[in-house]
Amino acid sequence: MRNGFTGACLLMLAAMLGALAPARAQSFIEGRFDPAIPTLTAVVGHAPGTRITSPDQTYAYLKALAEAAPDRTRLVQYATSWEGRPLYYLVLSAPANIARLEAIRADLATIASGRPGNGTALPVTWLAYSVHGNEISSTDAALMTAYHLLAAQSDERAAKILTNTIVVIDPLQNPDGRARFVNNFLAATGIVPDADRQAAEHDEPWPSGRVNHYMFDLNRDWFTLSQPETRGKVAAIRQWNPVVVVDLHEMGGDETYFFSPAAQPFSPNLTPAQIRAYELIGRYNAAAFDARGEPYFTRETFDLFYPGYGDTWNAHQGAIGSTYEQGSARGLVFARRDGTELTYADGVTNHFIASLATAAAVADNPQRFLSDFAAYRSANAAGAAGRGTYVIDLGKRRWNAERLGRRLAAQGITVLRREGGATVCGKSYPAGYLAVPQAQPAARLVRSLLDRDTPLPPDFLAEQERRRSVDLPHELYDVTAWSVGPMAGVDVSLCNAAAGGEPLAAEAPIAARTSGSGSFAVAVPWTDSGQARLVTLALREGLEGRVTDRAFAAGGRSFPRGTVVFPAGSNGPEKMARLAELAREVGAETVAMESGWVDSGPNLGSERFVRLTLPRVAVAWDEGVSQLSAGSLRYVLEQRIGLPVTPIRTRRLARADLSKYDVLLVPEGNPASVLGEGGARAIRAFVQRGGVLVAVGESLEAFSRGDNPLLAVRREAALGRDPSEADGDKGELAEAVAITSDAEYREAIKDQAALPDTLPGALLNVVNEPDHFLSAGYDDGAVVLATGTQIFTPLDRARGVNVMRFAAARDLIASGYVWDENRRQLAYKPYLMAQQQGRGLVIGFAHDPSTRAYLEGLDLMIANAVLVAPSRVR
């Protein structure tokens, strides 16, 4: 990382030359090493820092370490990735501790429940690596840390760490991403490692190794638990109750090293004791880096606000959760802009040094960390973070409410379930409720997830407004809203009394709701994500369904528009029995209809009911669209709704046979240049022939340009700007203008074509156009996530329908922080648009409804656009 050679660099060079005793390069710290513990070289054939160790090599080495030191290790598989790769953690401690590991774990569980322990517990330091698969050095650092703790005979600190603490190493949180990176890297390399950042070995193809199989950022998934890697990890961490959790990442290669204390803003749900502990750990890291003359920074860029990161989620459980960041060589050697070279070994060394320093901080202060953790959990259990109860209504979006309850339970949160009618805090819940008490050990996570708003610190906000006033970018790192109730589309109220119920288990199946046998038909009311899943699975099994865009009432109950009816006559008894089975598997609601007679609204034979068939769905894939958006759209359609999609590479769309598809999804992105004129023509022809185009976010621009756009909306410049001023021909000489104040000066230098200020991310209210089938399920409006700079003009009535539009300015914000100009400009602007073109339909979402898969409340809107629309336009 500097111009001088470090010991590690020399060792690496020696190993790369191949001739000089690679056996010496065992660790990054000199000393005596136990020959009974196998080196990385001995097991996988390369010395530490000289190659990017692959997932398979990582597994081989973990197993070799565990086999060589059974008295000091436990190797546990905690999850399997989408692509079938195992995820392991390795427990390390002294033999006496490993021998009583279960007793230690049990005592930690007692402490975590808010009760006093019996003195058996030891503090657990949890070190997690490579959650972003292309942040490569950290996995190798994990292996070196494990080796060093087991083999270093002349490092007293290593012995103390094993004696006083338990270290859990999770070396590979995203094996699919790392495998993708390593494969791409190897495929691009030549006879020498290339330092040029432009070289293919540093420049990953789409999708990058950062993300997992469904292209999720696993460091945003901790409270959503949408991915198997995260679900396994959260369950594992809950079993161990660590006092310190470190998530080791990489950042841009021109950067140095970052460790805590983190940057502002901090979540208001952190405690003063936690903030003091960050300082302590920071000083241990600083001392270790200072001793090596290694540069680092703290308190900048990486904040502690959004609770879905590895650092904050664990901090909200009472651990000291940190992010560490190493400048990435993104390969074996990287030429920095300052003229120095960063090697892979440099990165591995730094993460290794920080891992050991952090574990040492806990080993030197085991009682302090344990008692802080115990005090945190017991104070919360006693009501330190509130004594109220969040009540989730099971009468609205029942399936999503049930799922939300299980997701909270999976995070160690106590959720009580009350079946049947009840009244709490003067509000009646005829369908029952879920109750989440504030007084519980995980209270601060509960508050962060269920409070409507988590306020940003006022001084931080004031500074951001000051920065904006002088045209500097704001410093918010992620979204400012994540309230899980509105995101799931469910109703959450905070009540000041207790509410009883049976404890809900995370793995409890959702019970189906059925009534009658349905001699005439079975109706699936269009009310929540489970209903959309049932309809999709039924269509996939060949059932015949009919969907209505009008509400109706029959047999004494009402059915919302969007309801799908499966007639017994056209399906036959076998398929109807299969429908009942699927409803049980999904936990969906079905209503038997004994007759075609309705009390109001359309009958089944009305033209307001159309035959619903399973659509064939293609999604634009690869360069030109965002991997996160393509991945989460595919995930929501396939994994939640149950609808398979076919990815087609964006550059192929110009010559693809789109007649095989009913829907083409174009995720968030900037596809115009990759599509080219040929692609644009092919998509227009697809729509004219009767296809449904669904475009998301900034991708709308690709279809809203020119004289005859597929979607007649335009992107807006920032409020108070005049884009026509920006590029007009103004003649040779400029008009003379006297500038007499700061305000006039700012006006004179204003970028007239500037886009609206970037919205970091807030939950906003949208209202519906009640007669359009695309808004079925949203008669009460919806809460959406808006981020970025895109604001579109509304469609005029002659061209199309603004199916869902943002609420008036005063009603706009559901949760989070929104710049005031954004709030005023977004009011009444379209969120979901539809325009007929030829025999087809163009649907636009101004913002991605599938982001991070955490807006389950928008699943019906996605299903309306993808599952239902093709049958409607036919």
Ligand SMILES: [Zn+2]
């Ligand atoms: Zn990262």
